[in-house]
Amino acid sequence: MGEAPAFCFDNLQNGFGLKPKGLETSADVGDKTFVIGGADNDSTSYIGVKIYDKSTGKWVIPTVLGTKPKASKGHSAILLNEDRIMIIIRGSTPDDCIWFLEVDTKYVKEQRKILGTEVVAWSRGVRGDAEKPVVISGPSGVGKGTLINMLMKEFPSMFGFSVSHTTRAPRGNEKNGVHYHFADRSVMEKDIKDGKFLEFASVHGNLYGTSIEAVEAVADSGKRCILDIDVQGARSVRASSLDAIFIFICPPTMRELEERLRARGTETEEQILKRLRNAEAEIEQGKSSGIFDHILYNDNLEECYENLKELLGLNGSAPTNHKPSPKGIDLPLNHSVSKIDNKILINCETLELEKASKNLIALDVSSLKGGAPGRTRGLNVYALDSFSDGLNEKLS
Numbered sequence: 001m002g003e004a005p006a007f008c009f010d011n012l013q014n015g016f017g018l019k020p021k022g023l024e025t026s027a028d029v030g031d032k033t034f035v036i037g038g039a040d041n042d043s044t045s046y047i048g049v050k051i052y053d054k055s056t057g058k059w060v061i062p063t064v065l066g067t068k069p070k071a072s073k074g075h076s077a078i079l080l081n082e083d084r085i086m087i088i089i090r091g092s093t094p095d096d097c098i099w100f101l102e103v104d105t106k107y108v109k110e111q112r113k114i115l116g117t118e119v120v121a122w123s124r125g126v127r128g129d130a131e132k133p134v135v136i137s138g139p140s141g142v143g144k145g146t147l148i149n150m151l152m153k154e155f156p157s158m159f160g161f162s163v164s165h166t167t168r169a170p171r172g173n174e175k176n177g178v179h180y181h182f183a184d185r186s187v188m189e190k191d192i193k194d195g196k197f198l199e200f201a202s203v204h205g206n207l208y209g210t211s212i213e214a215v216e217a218v219a220d221s222g223k224r225c226i227l228d229i230d231v232q233g234a235r236s237v238r239a240s241s242l243d244a245i246f247i248f249i250c251p252p253t254m255r256e257l258e259e260r261l262r263a264r265g266t267e268t269e270e271q272i273l274k275r276l277r278n279a280e281a282e283i284e285q286g287k288s289s290g291i292f293d294h295i296l297y298n299d300n301l302e303e304c305y306e307n308l309k310e311l312l313g314l315n316g317s318a319p320t321n322h323k324p325s326p327k328g329i330d331l332p333l334n335h336s337v338s339k340i341d342n343k344i345l346i347n348c349e350t351l352e353l354e355k356a357s358k359n360l361i362a363l364d365v366s367s368l369k370g371g372a373p374g375r376t377r378g379l380n381v382y383a384l385d386s387f388s389d390g391l392n393e394k395l396s
């Protein structure tokens with residue numbers, strides 16, 4: 001795209017509108033200058049953001065969404081695609097040094113409309129891709145939990161369960177933080193308002209929801225995330241930026257569903273009747289709404305499980321190509337940053353002679369995925385031999 005070759009951030013002629021000032025950097029996007037960070041004496045524990053609107057000549061403090069990076073010993077900023085600023089933080093841990101401040105992405109534009117204020121959104125940068133999450137829905141008692149448990153037991157290193165929040169009371173065998181995060185309605189409602197949830201719904205009279213953190217934590221651990229959520233939740237996830245595979249589980253008959261619910265023995269008569277009433281509408285929507293990619297009938301459990309595995313490409317044997325999650329990036333405190341096309345070059349200023357030939361790290365940002373309110377994934381990292389021309393070693 002005909003960009004200038006490498007540039008330094010103290011060169012204001014670079015056309016990227018970036019300049020460091022103490023612990024602050026700034027980036028120009030259209031009429032706005034985004035100032036990131038604070039002065040040396042700034043005592044806040046997070047990196048702050050303020051916006052100078054050149055058209056009005058006024059400073060604006062935006063609503064800041066997402067998990068914010070901690071205050072740091074300094075950072076570099078690189079504007080990407082005119083809609084997000086990549087921040088490389090000095091002196092942080094390997095998995096905490098790359099962040100993205102979204103200033104004009106689709107998500108930020110939507111939130112600006114909803115909130116009626118200026119909005120920016122943080123998301124942490126993560127190396128590599130996550131596998132598509134699997135959303136499983138179906139009426140109460142159809143066997144979702146049973147099938148998910150079988151999958152997690154057979155492939156423990158491959159799948160991780162998204163632990164939902166709910167206001168319903170725990171059942172006898174259920175552990176807080178394992179089966180659900182059992183929450184007070186007022187706390188959950190506040191977290192929903194604060195944008196911490198990917199989706200939420202009122203189901204059988206209780207509030208249920210998937211927090212963004214629940215899904216991202218599974219992906220961070222290098223596992224494929226499984227969500228057990230109702231049809232309303234599946235619809236919300238379908239409309240979100242999460243690219244998932246949607247599976248609906250149907251009972252063979254309503255009578256069999258009722259028998260399973262009663263045999264499970266975890267609900268009162270009143271709760272069973274409520275779940276059965278809701279089941280008819282759920283099955284109707286599950287089959288006809290177009291939300292689901294696949295419908296599975298859970299008549300014979302073993303057969304249904306085999307069909308589920310086939311859909312997930314597991315075909316009876318444990319996959320051998322399961323990749324562990326990539327590690328973070330170990331950056332020395334002193335480094336300089338430049339950009340060539342879709343590569344961000346980090347020159348690590350090491351004094352150790354034996355490391356001097358491998359002191360460049362390249363971050364490939366050509367295939368970023370996701371973003372706020374979750375993580376920004378798809379960041380590829382290479383060690384670059386400064387005495388040769390090309391990228392020569394993908395860091396493990």
Ligand SMILES: Nc1nc2c(ncn2[C@@H]2O[C@H](COP(=O)(O)OP(=O)(O)O)[C@@H](O)[C@H]2O)c(=O)[nH]1
Pocket residue numbers: 136137138139140141145164165168199200201203204208209210228229230231232233234
């Ligand atoms: N939308 C949504 N639904 C959920 C979530 N967690 C669980 N559910 C759904 O809530 C319903 C009730 O779940 P639960 O109380 O565990 O009862 P069970 O389905 O009878 O085992 C089921 O349809 C679940 O799929 C969530 O985070 N979001």
Ligand SMILES: Nc1ncnc2c1ncn2[C@@H]1O[C@H](COP(=O)(O)OP(=O)(O)O)[C@@H](O)[C@H]1O
Pocket residue numbers: 138139140141142143144145146147260261263264298299300301302
């Ligand atoms: N194919 C099946 N045939 C008979 N019973 C089943 C089958 N699948 C699940 N069950 C039983 O039905 C009950 C409900 O299953 P569960 O997994 O708790 O459903 P859900 O999570 O969808 O509410 C459990 O007691 C489970 O052992």
